[in-house]
Amino acid sequence: MYKLKTIILILLLGISTWSFSQTTGDISISVIDSETKESIPFSSIHLLNKPTRGWLTNLQGLVQIKTLQLEEIRNDSLVIRSLGYKQKIIHLRQIESNNFHIYLKPKTFKLSEIIIRSSQDIALKTIKKAVAHRKENTPASLNYFTCEKYNKTTINFIPNKKFFSDSLLQKIQSKQQNKHLLISEKYSHNIFQHGLMIDESIKSYRLSGFREPAIENFTTQIQPFHFYDPIITLFENTYINPISKSGISNYGYHITDTIYKETDTIVAIEYFPKAINKSLLKGMVHISLKNYAIVNVTAEPAIQELVSLKIEQEYISINNHYLPYKLNYLLTFKKYPSKKYGLKLESYTHIKKYKFNTSEIHPVTNSNSLIPIDNLRSFDLTLKEQNTYKWADSIGLVKNFDGKLNFINKLSQGRIPFKIMDFELSEMQYNLH
DSSP: OHHHHHHHHHHHHOOOOOOOOSSSOOEEEEEEETTTOOBOTTOEEEESSOTTOEEEOOTTSEEEEOOOOHHHHHHOEEEEEOTTBOOEEEEGGGTGGGTTEEEEOBOOOOHHHHHHHSOHHHHHHHHHHHHHTHHHHSGGGSSEEEEEEEEEEEEEEEEOGGGSOHHHHHHHHHHHHHOOSEEEEEEEEEEEETTEEEEEEEEEEEETTOSSOOOOOGGGOSSOSOSOSSEEEETTEEEEOSSSHHHHHHEEEEEEEEEEOSSOEEEEEEEEESSOOTTOEEEEEEEETTTOOEEEEEEEESSOSSEEEEEEEEEEEETTEEEEEEEEEEEEETTSSOSSEEEEEEEEEEEEEEEEOOSOOOOOOOOSSOOOSTTTOSSOOOHHHHHHHHHHHHHHHHHTHHHHHHHHHHHHTTEEEETTEEEEGGGOOOOOO
């Protein structure tokens, strides 16, 4: 009965649920901000009566808790903690009554109060050890490896409340609940040498409104593949990495939590600038005490004005290496393309199928005919994303988006398309008299 209920909820509502198996009692839960209703990544969870049994939520605020025995499920509670939120203790059986979600309340505090209560010395020692182990943990230490990436990016307008009445603002927000302004998806095969991508072969690409879109890599060039280089480039701006020798003298650190896993211990450390500086970041990093590798990291510029950016990276342990597994970002233009509207880009990248030490790696030639992306997605489209494709594709067909894009592409190459022929601009003469 529980399994049937869970399947129905997943299919119809698209939400994360939990279910108890008869033998292991595996559960899947999500942690959410009680005010914004947004997921809270990297929250720590452990059993109340067994603090050494702990887990971390992923970038989507989800966690799969396995190997729980029925007795623990019946008699124990979960302790949930995340920086900036009040700690919550909830009995396992109560989560079901909350629609299979755990809601945390935001907490206001002064930074000085946290620093006093936190162990800065231990945090700094952990960061120094992570810096010392950087060369062995960075993907740059690997000679050759290949992987496959799936990326999905959505774009939406952000209306400026100053220019709209409440009724008009509600209409705009109501439409945005049903569909995005734009959605794109890309699936590619990638070759890396010493942590740098040397080849990308596109297997599939889709852009709402277009049947044959030109492949645009802008949405996947916002953040680096990993967080180990001394200088981090975010959206063409450079910042000092908090996990570097230069970072140690520019950032402050303190431990916010310790998560005990079955085979490892993860330390959660918040980092922040010691002084106001445009080349510094702020955020959170989770470090494994087993090999002092990065497990999760969030980062955003310490000073942000008209453009704001936040990145999230999650790593997975493969062949004794923690390698990038999920790369997300949220990019917001507050007053672009106009003062009335801004733009919000949300991007998700899932990296999988790593292969190492391949004796001969040859680039895969891009085919003119890409394969459908339906069978390559890391997860199914939401109803809102499906509506976006239907809405944009119908408009694109009527307005001939493909034809206009083709004209722009050829014009940028110095050619003017006319019926079945293209004329070279350099060969054309103009009579101005």
